[in-house]
Amino acid sequence: MLDLKRVLASKPRKPKDATLASLTTVWGEGLDPAHVLEEHPHPQFARDAYATLNGHWDYAFVADEDAATSWRTATAPATWDGQILVPFSPEAPLSGVARQLQPSELLWYHLAFYPSARLGLGEDDLRDKRVILHFEAVDHACACFVNDTLMGTHEGGYLPFSYDVTDVLHAGQNDLLLCVFDPSEKGTQPRGKQMLARRDIWYTAQSGIWQSVWLEAIPVAHIEDVRLLPDADAGQLTVEAHLSKPGSTLQVIVTGDGQRWEASCVADEVICCVGVTIDDPHLWSPDDPYLYDLELRYVEDVVHSYVAFRTVTVEPDEAGTLRFMLNHRPLFLRGVLDQGYWPDGLMTAPSDAALLHDIQAARSLGFNMLRKHIKVERDRWYYHCDQLGMLVWQDAVSGGGTYDLWATSYRPTLFSRSWRNTRDDTDRAHRSLSSGDEGYRRLWMETCLQTVRYLGNHPCIVTWVPFNEGWGQFDARDVTARLAEVDPTRPIDATSGWYDQGAGDYLSEHNYFRPIAMPRGTKGDGRACVLSEFGGLSFWVAGHSSLEDAYGYATYDSPAAWWAAVQDVMAQAAALEAEGLCGFVYTQLSDIEEEVNGLLTYDRCVNKAQLAGESQR
Secondary structure: OOOHHHHHHOOOOOOOOOOOOOOOOHHHHOOOOOOOOOOOOOOOOEOOOEEEOOEEEEEEEEEOOOHHHHOOOOOOOOOOOEEEEEOOOOOOHHHOOOOOOOOOEEEEEEEEEOHHHHHOOOHHHHOOEEEEEEEOOEEOEEEEEEOOEEEEEEEOOOOOEEEEOHHHOOOOOEEEEEEEEOOHHHOOOOOOOEEOOOEOOEEEOOOEEOOOEEEEEEEOOOEEEEEEEEEOOOOEEEEEEEEOOOOOEEEEEEEEOOEEEEEEEEOOOOEEEEEEEOOOOOEOEOOEOOOEEEEEEEOOEEEEEEEOEOOEEEEEOOOOOEEEEEOOEEOOEEEEEEOOOEOOOEOOOOOHHHHHHHHHHHHHOOOOEEEEOOOOOOHHHHHHHHHHOOEEEEEOOOOOOOOOHHHHHHHHHHOOOHHHHOOOOOHHHHHHOOOOOHHHHHHHHHHHHHHHHHHOOOOOEEEEEOEEOOOOOOOHHHHHHHHHHHOOOOOEOOEEEOOOOOOOOEEEEEEOOOOOOOOOOOOOOOOEEEEEEEEOEEOOOOOOOOOOOOEOOEEOOOHHHHHHHHHHHHHHHHHHHHHOEEEEEEEOOEOEOOEOOOOEOOOOOOEHHHHHHHHOO
């Protein structure tokens, strides 16, 4: 039974010429440009000697019809357009620029900096260190120069990268240049929900630096990265460390519950594994998110971290129904879609407190899971989820060519049978699903695997979601097998929404236009059932919305009527637990630009559920 009224209300629309209303969060209003996002970017791999380079940089837009190739070799401009507040992209109001980078342009950044002063070390102190320049995220491709020396190039707008700049630094002032190219949807690279001409479910494209830039001083002999492999069932922690050079002792110290465990080994190779036995480990869960402190020592290098013990599986319950299991116990997932957009920062949250606010708001509304939708978030967001016990389903970032509305929207909306009888592993299927570009498929696969490796130490992440609604989908069975090989410890929702290929651990459907019901064809499928998107009920709040009209799947005129409908539809979904549903994801946590189907307004000033309660007093 298809609700045609809702279908027509949600039909993709042409971009509106109307300017978005100026909305600012309380964190944006209180932002101090001299102290922007100064917290350590990686609490799970932290050293003491670090310093952010966030703040005002010079910037310039340069027209270049050959920008797609020239970004690697272009020459810096002689003059600058002004200053930009890093790490906010030029499209974000908090950047102070309010200018959109076009595919036929390059965006240049410049910063003069003093490494020793930034790091609080003397010039002599740096001589026995390596200085690492970190970029948390730059959208999409960039070339980095320090003191006129090319340090390297990078493609991929959502993951961190770094350069050892020690050998090109000198005493006093040093100069950092960054050249950026970003085609947005005119290219095929992974780009998420960005669009140059935003509309309905597609949001304002952003470009350039959009997460922290920072320096780190580390010993010559150091730990490059670490993979944490806690086995809660065996009470064993394996630490797999990648070292800059072998030959010395790697020491691992774990503390928690008033106890201390130590283990060490001499690293004969650059990859060294140390095992630590933890008797009767304190298990991590949403109700008790217990974290053990972890310290890693290698020669003079000291890294502070943490680890949790928990298992996540899909297993049959006592009745034989496949369920999501946390620590081998069924846990019904009450999730909400979280896209991580902000009116003043776009994809960049204006402060660490803002990240924390959204997680706590979701918890207060009764959710135990956030689905991080088509975005890789700042690492501190996952750290907060680890601390607060908020489960996370992590999406890969979608991309590909221009999406065919028939293939990704109209056909699956009108004909639900297409969800299970559409292939994704042929040349024709690739073209239909906008994944015909081989370069895109290669870059997407590299980025997806890097995302799994990058975030793999976070206990909060309990499921990987590679594909959503067919956007750039390809070869889901092979992709799922590769993800499971890299990380065999977490379930995989291979195709959220539709175009299921029988892969992964979940039969995962979206339902915005039909009565709430169990996914069809579930008997004997061998996977757990999840309603991975539904709801989307809209309520427009005057003074806290971006436009004068609303976009959503069903709209309401009063907060009380809206909240009653939200509670009703979530109750319907929760009732399906008795029939075998293992969880749901309600759409969505906050309004975003044209969409007003959030539980919070876009500026986070109004919790609509609380507003509904106040209206009934």
